[in-house]
Amino acid sequence: MKxxxxxxxxxxxxxxxxxxxxxxxxxxxxxxxxxxxxIVIGANFLELPTHAAPESSGVxxxxxxxxxxxxxxxxxxxxxAVVATGLLLPKDVEDRTLYTILAKPVPRLDYLLGKFFGxxxxxFVSLAVMDLLMSGVLALRLGGVLEQQRAAAEAFGYPxxxxxxxxxxxRALGPTWNLQGAVFVVFLRAIVIICVALLLSTFSTSTxxxxxxxxxxxxIGFFQADAREAYxxxxxxxxxxxxxxxxxxxxxxxxxxxxxxxxxGKVLKALDLLKVAGVTLFYFIVYTxxxxxxxxxxxx
Amino acid sequence: xxxxxxxxxLVKVFPAHFGGRPVxxxxxxxxxxxxxxxxxxxxxxxxxxxxxxKALLGLVAPTSGTxxxxxxxxxxxxxxxxxxxxxxxxxxxxxxxxAETLRFYGKLCGLRGKALDARIDELLELVxxxxxxxxxxxxxxxxxxxxxxxxxxxxxxxxLVILDEPTAGVDPIGxxxxxxxxxxxxxxxxxVFLCSHLLEQVQEVCDQVGIIFRGRMIREGxxxxxxxxxxxxxxxxxxxxxxxxxxxxxxxxxADGAELVRAGKPRTTLERxxxxxxxxxxx
Numbered sequence: 001m002k003x004x005x006x007x008x009x010x011x012x013x014x015x016x017x018x019x020x021x022x023x024x025x026x027x028x029x030x031x032x033x034x035x036x037x038x039i040v041i042g043a044n045f046l047e048l049p050t051h052a053a054p055e056s057s058g059v060x061x062x063x064x065x066x067x068x069x070x071x072x073x074x075x076x077x078x079x080x081a082v083v084a085t086g087l088l089l090p091k092d093v094e095d096r097t098l099y100t101i102l103a104k105p106v107p108r109l110d111y112l113l114g115k116f117f118g119x120x121x122x123x124f125v126s127l128a129v130m131d132l133l134m135s136g137v138l139a140l141r142l143g144g145v146l147e148q149q150r151a152a153a154e155a156f157g158y159p160x161x162x163x164x165x166x167x168x169x170x171r172a173l174g175p176t177w178n179l180q181g182a183v184f185v186v187f188l189r190a191i192v193i194i195c196v197a198l199l200l201s202t203f204s205t206s207t208x209x210x211x212x213x214x215x216x217x218x219x220i221g222f223f224q225a226d227a228r229e230a231y232x233x234x235x236x237x238x239x240x241x242x243x244x245x246x247x248x249x250x251x252x253x254x255x256x257x258x259x260x261x262x263x264x265g266k267v268l269k270a271l272d273l274l275k276v277a278g279v280t281l282f283y284f285i286v287y288t289x290x291x292x293x294x295x296x297x298x299x300x
Numbered sequence: 301x302x303x304x305x306x307x308x309x310l311v312k313v314f315p316a317h318f319g320g321r322p323v324x325x326x327x328x329x330x331x332x333x334x335x336x337x338x339x340x341x342x343x344x345x346x347x348x349x350x351x352x353x354k355a356l357l358g359l360v361a362p363t364s365g366t367x368x369x370x371x372x373x374x375x376x377x378x379x380x381x382x383x384x385x386x387x388x389x390x391x392x393x394x395x396x397x398x399a400e401t402l403r404f405y406g407k408l409c410g411l412r413g414k415a416l417d418a419r420i421d422e423l424l425e426l427v428x429x430x431x432x433x434x435x436x437x438x439x440x441x442x443x444x445x446x447x448x449x450x451x452x453x454x455x456x457x458x459x460l461v462i463l464d465e466p467t468a469g470v471d472p473i474g475x476x477x478x479x480x481x482x483x484x485x486x487x488x489x490x491x492v493f494l495c496s497h498l499l500e501q502v503q504e505v506c507d508q509v510g511i512i513f514r515g516r517m518i519r520e521g522x523x524x525x526x527x528x529x530x531x532x533x534x535x536x537x538x539x540x541x542x543x544x545x546x547x548x549x550x551x552x553x554x555a556d557g558a559e560l561v562r563a564g565k566p567r568t569t570l571e572r573x574x575x576x577x578x579x580x581x582x583x
Contacts, residue, residue: 012407012408023395095390096389099357103357105380105381224350299359
């Protein structure tokens with residue numbers, strides 16, 4: 001009996017994704033994690049000028065650890081998403097390994113998804129490790145800061161309920177679920193950037209082109225919501241259509257800026273997280289479909 | 301009978317780039333290969349051999365015409381279940397070992413568990429790479445890469461193997477190993493479609509040959525028929541005394557219409573001499 005090799009076979013995609021993950025790991029991408037550890041531990045020893053009252057001291061340090069860590073996570077995820085994705089496909093074509101893969105019963109959509117999930121898995125694991133390290137350092141420092149603040153507040157003779165409320169505010173700057181949510185948003189943003197890089201690499205023949213255009217799209221993505229508002233404000237139905245097209249063609253990465261609010265200690269609402277996840281899913285479907293349309297017709 | 305390969309009036313035109321002219325890489329090529337045959341497609345560089353193979357593998361879409369593998373349209377993914385392919389000068393993933401490479405390709409074909417393990421062992425044995433099974437491909441020689449490439453092509457036990465310049469850049473020893481592997485495939489009943497411009501090698505392994513030039517099939521047929529010089533007969537004698545040779549010469553001279561064209565000592569080829577002095581001596 002003949003086997004029908006339909007696209008979207010999870011096992012096949014899994015094999016390709018695991019291989020892509022292994023390939024990137026063996027390219028020593030995880031060396032970045034050692035650098036990250038040095039940066040986070042370094043941030044831990046930053047002596048920042050402070051204007052806070054003694055009962056609020058140590059807050060800047062917590063901000064610094066979070067800011068540095070999330071900043072590094074963002075940088076790492078963006079660079080890996082663009083460069084690793086842009087590297088893999090042209091390299092497979094250049095080395096002719098793509099021929100041997102596509103000469104097997106592997107639908108082209110599965111190949112693309114395998115590459116996508118491989119890079120996504122690498123970023124997910126990296127962010128998880130970085131998150132663990134950041135949360136560990138934050139938890140360690142938070143304990144000291146809380147003790148320091150409690151001692152200062154008690155020395156000033158603050159009432160216990162006021163002390164508790166102040167300490168609760170400081171705890172919100174520690175390793176909370178909100179912070180984990182922010183890291184997840186960093187991951188979701190990386191997903192969109194992988195999709196963009198994958199689409200670019202389906203018609204580009206060089207990693208350099210994909211990387212340059214990829215970073216350009218990311219750069220525009222951070223500002224496109226402002227530009228969209230400036231161009232299409234008050235232009236009626238046509239303006240709304242133009243705005244929708246612009247949002248689809250160039251990803252709106254400003255949506256993911258709620259990471260900054262979380263660093264400030266603000267609460268990440270479940271609805272906002274859901275909205276960001278929905279937008280990510282939309283971009284994933286649109287860009288993967290476009291990548292498949294280009295790649296399915298590509299000749300080697 | 302179902303053909304292993306059936307290419308009908310294949311035309312492939314590559315569109316023009318930057319004001320250039322379209323390139324007609326393959327022009328109405330038709331090929332039929334019976335199951336179990338070794339077919340050699342020969343021609344100079346740029347004659348359309350690789351494009352024909354790529355069309356057969358669905359890597360390029362025909363401008364017109366059809367390609368079928370065991371009756372299935374080669375543009376359909378399912379047709380590739382029966383095919384193994386070794387491209388010209390392949391560079392497999394350098395970070396994988398020989399065994400990992402075969403495992404990767406085996407899993408892509410749906411093989412799992414003990415069946416896959418057994419298949420990997422069998423193929424590493426076949427291509428004589430058991431000793432290098434755990435070494436990363438980055439450390440493989442050109443000949444070893446070609447052999448591991450041949451092993452990956454065979455991983456799902458295909459009925460058809462397509463080889464694009466299988467010995468390009470390989471030394472005579474590696475080249476002989478690959479030739480022996482092709483002969484072993486023929487013995488197993490596997491159809492082989494190879495393209496090469498190394499004519500001597502094609503001559504040694506192929507049953508059927510097609511000559512392609514500037515995209516067109518200019519001659520095709522059984523190798524024996526194509527190479528035989530119909531009006532000549534060859535006798536090769538071992539340890540013949542001079543008197544016997546003289547007797548044969550006299551007989552030929554006395555026969556009506558027969559003519560002795562050439563007599564002398566047959567020569568070996570440089571490749572055979574090299575192999576005899578290197579590998580065969582070592583064995």
